[in-house]
Amino acid sequence: MTSLTESTVRSTRVSDLLFSKVPQVTLAFWIIKVFSTTVGETAADFFNVALNFGLTVTSIVFGILLLIALGVQFRTKRYSPTAYWIAVVLISVVGTLITDNLTDVAGVPLWISTTVFASLLTVTFVIWFLRERTLSIHSIVSRRREAFYWLAILFTFALGTAAGDLLAEGLGLGFLVSAILFAAVIGVVTIAFFVFQANAVVCFWIAYVLTRPLGASLGDLTSQPVADGGLGWGTAATSAVFLIVIVGLVVHLTMTLSRQRRALASETSATAIA
Template identity: 60%
Template structure:
């Protein structure tokens, strides 16, 4: 039995128009901060509490990330459980990238911050040169998704380095640091609403800043009271945030409130990334 060329092309088009990442909603940012916090506390838990060490933790988490990415790339559209599992693991691995450079190799935080800032800029340049768009509404091919996840990895590494640099240089404490980063994100959001910052740079700037925000919150909850924290420990803190993530992901799976409509994906591609 043969298939008409027209019907084959229509089916192929339908497949490519299924966006593989979520719509940017309030739920997106809440889970992103929660995942970032888990990335900070889970890495500390494996490294210090379980005694894996920085190298052992890096190997285990990188292997799990590869497995999760394979599952994510095999999905033909956005699946909340797969997507957010990758985000959590990328958060951990991105944190470990910076920690390995600073703790194992002795690279100064000023240098690591500059290196990851350049790496992020190069990733953006390569993404745009290849796809002529940086829109996250049109992640419907493996190549675009590869650029997307590489960019996210760089944002986590940069956010870790920049956050640690500010924490060490300014010694603000966990609560003050969290408030500072939250205010910075709010300023970006207001500037975007006022038309002062375009959607794409505003999105990625906020994405970078949510990493040190989440890390500050994680440290505030998990670290000992003598060190300025609330003393919950990395185990309890990780469990609290993991349960919160699972609850929100289950809610989004049932309600589909963060799915990008197919028509919106197609329209946004014409805008060459003018919208986030």
């Protein structure tokens, strides 16, 4: 049994390193994910308000950048930290802008946006599962699965933005309390997974959605004026600081992945010779 388990773990590791188009779920993954949502919140505000681009121009610019980034991501043959995380940061910005346009331009109530995006995400998951029989991110090894994956990612960002704003407006929570609340809920999901062996795929996607309002709360906490309950960094400084952290972690992941792939290649070569 132990040998079988070790063989399964090794097979998954080899598949992730050589064939998967998305990263392994580690602590660094979640840190970058949360920080990318923070950048999505503050960068959208920076270009929209501070630079006075307006929602329409900002949405068009980042929409084009996202399409380019996804084009590069789809052309990669296996997971590339740089290509992947650039796409995530940009899809975070676009997801925020979609909700902002619906709320501020079209006048759609947040509860409707939340319901619509939750429904779209559910439909995406249902079709994805019916076609592929799995929602595991460890199975992203084909373009069709990758397309489902990125569509789900987009809806999680839009849903997280709408639901987070709805909760913040409905309960009138401050930035710090909101961040603590969302972090606590993610903690509950984490405990459910590690302690009670809850379904890994369900826990992953719940946590993925919740990191969006958590990141947004952190962005508001650091960027908004002190008089409004923030730290007063401003959107430019906040975006820059969190981007620097993201870049540092992506560089670290790139170097680590390169070493892992070289070690795997050497191990495979030695096994073949033996």
